Amino acid sequence: DAGITQSPRHKVTETGTPVTLRCHQTENHRYMYWYRQDPGHGLRLIHYSYGVKDTDKGEVSDGYSVSRSKTEDFLLTLESATSSQTSVYFCAIRGNRGETQYFGPGTRLLVL
Amino acid sequence: DQQVKQNSPSLSVQEGRISILNCDYTNSMFDYFLWYKKYPAEGPTFLISISSIKDKNEDGRFTVFLYKSAKHLSLHIVPSQPGDSAVYFCAATLNYGGSQGNLIFGKGTKLSVKP
Numbered sequence: 672d673a674g675i676t677q678s679p680r681h682k683v684t685e686t687g688t689p690v691t692l693r694c695h696q697t698e699n700h701r702y703m704y705w706y707r708q709d710p711g712h713g714l715r716l717i718h719y720s721y722g723v724k725d726t727d728k729g730e731v732s733d734g735y736s737v738s739r740s741k742t743e744d745f746l747l748t749l750e751s752a753t754s755s756q757t758s759v760y761f762c763a764i765r766g767n768r769g770e771t772q773y774f775g776p777g778t779r780l781l782v783l
Numbered sequence: 784d785q786q787v788k789q790n791s792p793s794l795s796v797q798e799g800r801i802s803i804l805n806c807d808y809t810n811s812m813f814d815y816f817l818w819y820k821k822y823p824a825e826g827p828t829f830l831i832s833i834s835s836i837k838d839k840n841e842d843g844r845f846t847v848f849l850y851k852s853a854k855h856l857s858l859h860i861v862p863s864q865p866g867d868s869a870v871y872f873c874a875a876t877l878n879y880g881g882s883q884g885n886l887i888f889g890k891g892t893k894l895s896v897k898p
Binding site: 675702704713714715716719761765770771774775776777 | 789814815817819824825826827828829832872874876878884885886887888889890891
């Protein structure tokens with residue numbers, strides 16, 4: 672168990688509303704990542720963080736923002752949700768050494 | 784353009800036989816390759832990895848082979864068990880420069896192991 676939780680686990684929202692997903696880790700790892708998984712696309716990186724207040728964009732960052740004010744929490748915000756953001760969102764963590772990322776259980780988001 | 788490709792969306796194997804999952808990549812600078820297993824409604828689980836300076840890594844029933852000249856790797860599962868039925872993702876990473884160890888994933892291969 673990598674000590675990662677995501678909340679909420681499921682969410683239904685309407686187009687145009689803001690949504691924030693939370694990733695919490697108990698491992699004190701430096702690196703945290705947000706991915707989305709869609710049929711036919713595998714997992715794609717949205718944003719990542721390499722320390723408190725240090726974040727950067729991934730492959731599919733448009734329409735998303737992130738914040739990391741504490742080591743243990745990494746927040747993903749959809750400022751104005753669109754139907755194209757309906758997806759399963761996964762958070763991952765990685766330690767200072769090593770290449771392996773460990774994933775949380777996911778958040779299933781439906782934007783109507 | 785896809786840098787990591789899994790060209791077989793699905794694979795069906797009989798229990799006890801070998802499962803071979805394939806992955807191709809285009810970037811010769813990748814320095815680690817990883818395999819993840821994913822069950823429905825769960826997060827991906829790390830399975831096994833291999834450094835680009837190796838050609839084989841083994842962990843129990845799982846072996847990954849790397850063929851650098853062909854930019855190809857394969858995951859062998861021997862013997863296959865029904866509990867191995869899942870989606871398998873191949874991933875690659877660059878651990879230098881500004882990449883921060885980000886993973887690039889293939890689209891996955893769904894393995895079905897039939898009793």
